[in-house]
Amino acid sequence: MTKPLLEALEVGQVVTESTLHFTRDSLVRYAGASGDFNPIHYRDDIAQSVGLPGVLAHGMLTMGASVQPLVAWLAGAAQVTDYQVRFTRPVLVDAESGANVTITTTVGAIDSDAKTARFDLKVTFNDETVLGKAQVQTSFA
Amino acid sequence: MSVNPEIQGKQYPSTPPYLVGREKVREFAKSVFCTDPASFDVEAARAAGHPDLIASPTFGVVIQEQTLHQLIDDEQAGVDFSRVVHGDQRFIFSRPIFAGDELTATLTVSSVKQLGGHSMVTADTEMTDASGAHVVTAISTLVVRGDE
Numbered sequence: 001m002t003k004p005l006l007e008a009l010e011v012g013q014v015v016t017e018s019t020l021h022f023t024r025d026s027l028v029r030y031a032g033a034s035g036d037f038n039p040i041h042y043r044d045d046i047a048q049s050v051g052l053p054g055v056l057a058h059g060m061l062t063m064g065a066s067v068q069p070l071v072a073w074l075a076g077a078a079q080v081t082d083y084q085v086r087f088t089r090p091v092l093v094d095a096e097s098g099a100n101v102t103i104t105t106t107v108g109a110i111d112s113d114a115k116t117a118r119f120d121l122k123v124t125f126n127d128e129t130v131l132g133k134a135q136v137q138t139s140f141a
Numbered sequence: 142m143s144v145n146p147e148i149q150g151k152q153y154p155s156t157p158p159y160l161v162g163r164e165k166v167r168e169f170a171k172s173v174f175c176t177d178p179a180s181f182d183v184e185a186a187r188a189a190g191h192p193d194l195i196a197s198p199t200f201g202v203v204i205q206e207q208t209l210h211q212l213i214d215d216e217q218a219g220v221d222f223s224r225v226v227h228g229d230q231r232f233i234f235s236r237p238i239f240a241g242d243e244l245t246a247t248l249t250v251s252s253v254k255q256l257g258g259h260s261m262v263t264a265d266t267e268m269t270d271a272s273g274a275h276v277v278t279a280i281s282t283l284v285v286r287g288d289e
Contacts, residue, residue, distance in 0.1 A: 020174055026172075029171070029172045030172040030173070032168070032172070033165075033168045033169045033171070033172035033173075033203075034169070034172070034202055034203055034206070035203055035206050036202075036206065050223070059227045059230070060199060060202050060227070060230065061172070061173065063199055063230060064169075064172075064173030064197060064198070064199035064202075065173045065174045067197075067198050067199070068173060068174050068175050068176065068197075071175065071177055071197070071198070072176055072177065075177075076177055076179055076189055076195065077177060077179075077180075077195055077196075077197060077198050077237060078189070078190075078191070078195060078237050080198045080234065080237070081233070081234050082231070082232070082233050082234065083198050083199070083231065083232050084229065084230065084231035084232075084280075085229060085230055085231075086228065086229040087226075087227050087228060087229060087230070133229075136198075
């Protein structure tokens with residue numbers, strides 16, 4: 001896959017639109033890969049005992065997965081110099097139906113002199129935003 | 142109980158070097174829905190100009206996790222883990238993490254704030270490679286909910 005050129009980008013341009021499907025299996029897999037074994041991510045009874053409706057996705061799974069459409073579009077993660085998010089709402093993952101998370105990546109800012117671009121991620125679950133200020137700084141130098 | 146404001150500025154001992162393994166890079170990449178061949182296939186990584194498999198952007202959390210345990214286990218800090226909510230997260234890179242890296246992590250508490258009964262603790266974990274060069278800083282803000 002060829003890498004996009006900075007000159008071809010425009011602020012406001014949507015570069016990716018996709019939906020990821022999280023299941024309980026995804027959460028167990030992420031727990032093992034990351035080492036985050038907080039039981040609110042795999043046991044409904046414990047999640048409910050701390051006032052949650054049920055098992056929710058690790059915020060860091062949502063963060064880690066939400067940048068992947070951009071990584072694929074950039075043909076690699078090497079250009080990412082800064083990635084930040086705010087966790088604003090939980091993603092509840094139903095035992096049977098899972099959860100669909102939609103991700104839209106938009107060009108947020110371009111600096112032609114510094115050869116950098118900022119991409120903004122809009123990440124929603126049940127039509128509500130789950131990540132705030134989700135921004136990825138990238139270098140095209 | 143709220144977080145002890147005196148821990149602002151506190152630095153914890155560096156963790157022992159973490160050797161980034163190829164299988165861990167692959168396992169993590171798969172878990173975050175990564176499809177980049179350079180995170181799975183060494184030939185593809187080298188063709189992309191990398192020394193070895195490239196880790197996904199949030200891989201540093203695996204190493205940061207160890208430093209956050211130092212903070213949570215610190216009785217002086219008074220962080221009640223059962224009340225912790227992850228507020229925000231950031232990674233600032235000097236370069237990507239690659240398989241074969243040996244990363245040493247050092248956590249510094251950069252800020253402690255009280256906000257409407259909650260405490261907000263910001264922890265900066267700086268990761269350096271075997272040569273001592275900076276690779277990535279992972280910054281977490283933890284919100285510790287106050288008593289109901």
